[in-house]
Amino acid sequence: MRVRGLRRSRAATAPDAPALEEVLGPEGTERRRAAHREVPRYAHGSRVPGWDDAVDLDKEPAVVPDAAVVEVPRELRAEIEAAMARYPDSRSAALPALAAAQRHHGWCSPEAITQAACVMRLTPGYLVSVASFYDMFETEPAGRHSIYVCTNISCSLRGADELHAALLAATGDDADFNIRSFECLGACDIAPMASVDSVYIGPLELDDVEPLLADIRAGRPPLAAKQLLRRPSADAAAADYPRDGA
Numbered sequence: 001m002r003v004r005g006l007r008r009s010r011a012a013t014a015p016d017a018p019a020l021e022e023v024l025g026p027e028g029t030e031r032r033r034a035a036h037r038e039v040p041r042y043a044h045g046s047r048v049p050g051w052d053d054a055v056d057l058d059k060e061p062a063v064v065p066d067a068a069v070v071e072v073p074r075e076l077r078a079e080i081e082a083a084m085a086r087y088p089d090s091r092s093a094a095l096p097a098l099a100a101a102q103r104h105h106g107w108c109s110p111e112a113i114t115q116a117a118c119v120m121r122l123t124p125g126y127l128v129s130v131a132s133f134y135d136m137f138e139t140e141p142a143g144r145h146s147i148y149v150c151t152n153i154s155c156s157l158r159g160a161d162e163l164h165a166a167l168l169a170a171t172g173d174d175a176d177f178n179i180r181s182f183e184c185l186g187a188c189d190i191a192p193m194a195s196v197d198s199v200y201i202g203p204l205e206l207d208d209v210e211p212l213l214a215d216i217r218a219g220r221p222p223l224a225a226k227q228l229l230r231r232p233s234a235d236a237a238a239a240d241y242p243r244d245g246a
Helices: 020-038 074-084 090-105 110-120 124-131 153-157 160-171 206-218
Strands: 145-150 177-182 194-196 199-201
Touching: 074 090, 074 110, 090 110, 090 124, 110 124, 145 153, 145 160, 153 160, 160 177, 160 206
Parallel strands: 145 177
Antiparallel strands: 145 194, 194 199
């Protein structure tokens, strides 16, 4: 998972370093500038909104939810308890517990946080602090299909910003889709790429947008031929990995 709001350092520029125009040429330079105008970039390096939201200091101190009052779905409780059993310190299960709550509720809603906190015997505030730190946890309502378009340097240079814009335009107000630009997904070899419901897909082209959305809406594996898990691998055990897109 990527850390929300991670500050990036600025490397010093050598005095004799070539100008951007010399490296990219006029067309490449304008394309990069256009991309920066289209994808929000905040002064501290993060593109994730909400990093500077004020804390509500008037709230009552948080307490551990009362297990006699909070009703937790049986499947969710079982999944969280199984995660807690894997660690000497049960608080280490915060990430899998939040992931389970998000899968069950669609996002880390106050109800989802309270239920997870009840099972883990923690305050909701503890889990909120974890959920708000990682940007793959949704702390606001989001579409059930998440498409994270990598817009870091490798993908951006190969058209990821245009791909992100095309996906936004194609989905419009469809509440089923959660389209986001992502700082880096660590798959530069298939740039431009995207994570579609946690499945890595690429390299993507603008012509892939409509088939991709059609596959998702029809419940088919999205762009199966371009999924990373289906690419040839030097790993001798790769043939044993699931190939169904799960």
